[in-house]
Amino acid sequence: MPTIVVEVMPKAELLDPQGKAVAGALGRLGKTRFTSVRLGKRFELTVDGHVDDAVLAEVQELADTVLSNSVIEDVVGIHVLEAPAGETH
Amino acid sequence: MPTIVVEVMPKAELLDPQGKAVAGALGRLGKTRFTSVRLGKRFELTVDGHVDDAVLAEVQELADTVLSNSVIEDVVGIHVLEAPAGETH
Numbered sequence A, B: 001m002p003t004i005v006v007e008v009m010p011k012a013e014l015l016d017p018q019g020k021a022v023a024g025a026l027g028r029l030g031k032t033r034f035t036s037v038r039l040g041k042r043f044e045l046t047v048d049g050h051v052d053d054a055v056l057a058e059v060q061e062l063a064d065t066v067l068s069n070s071v072i073e074d075v076v077g078i079h080v081l082e083a084p085a086g087e088t089h
Helices: A017-028 A053-067 B017-028 B053-067
Strands: A003-010 A034-047 A073-081 B003-010 B034-047 B073-081
Touching: A003 A053, A003 B034, A017 A034, A017 B034, A017 B053, A034 A053, A034 A073, A034 B003, A034 B017, A053 A073, A053 B017, B003 B053, B017 B034, B034 B053, B034 B073, B053 B073
Parallel strands: none
Antiparallel strands: A003 A034, A003 A073, A034 B034, B003 B034, B003 B073
């Protein structure tokens, strides 16, 4: 069954405490080439049936209203995977 | 500065309570074509300098050891963005 991936990241102008914590951990490990880390979410929605424009429009609407909080987050990507990530690896 | 994206998902054989909660919410909204939802993480690492094979190998190692917990999660993707997601949108 096809899977639609929705990627959500904290808005660029906001502090991202989780990302900052990861960046701090990398610094303490001596990984100094990474100047910043941001941490967002990756949803995999499994669709029963074919993915057409209507399904993608519905996912776009859900991404903007349910899967992300538009006050603090941006939807940065929506794309279709034919097989779930676990099967492609 | 280039950004490297690392995508981490809960292993397929594990229950994903956050994903289940989202799937339940979609069902209550009448969005019945989505049969399952899984929720993972998306890291954006900003790199100071060029991305070469050594940097990618370092990110792969960090992804496997620091950014994911290999007991419960899989690293499903590592790719390079030339501009951070916020700037491409």
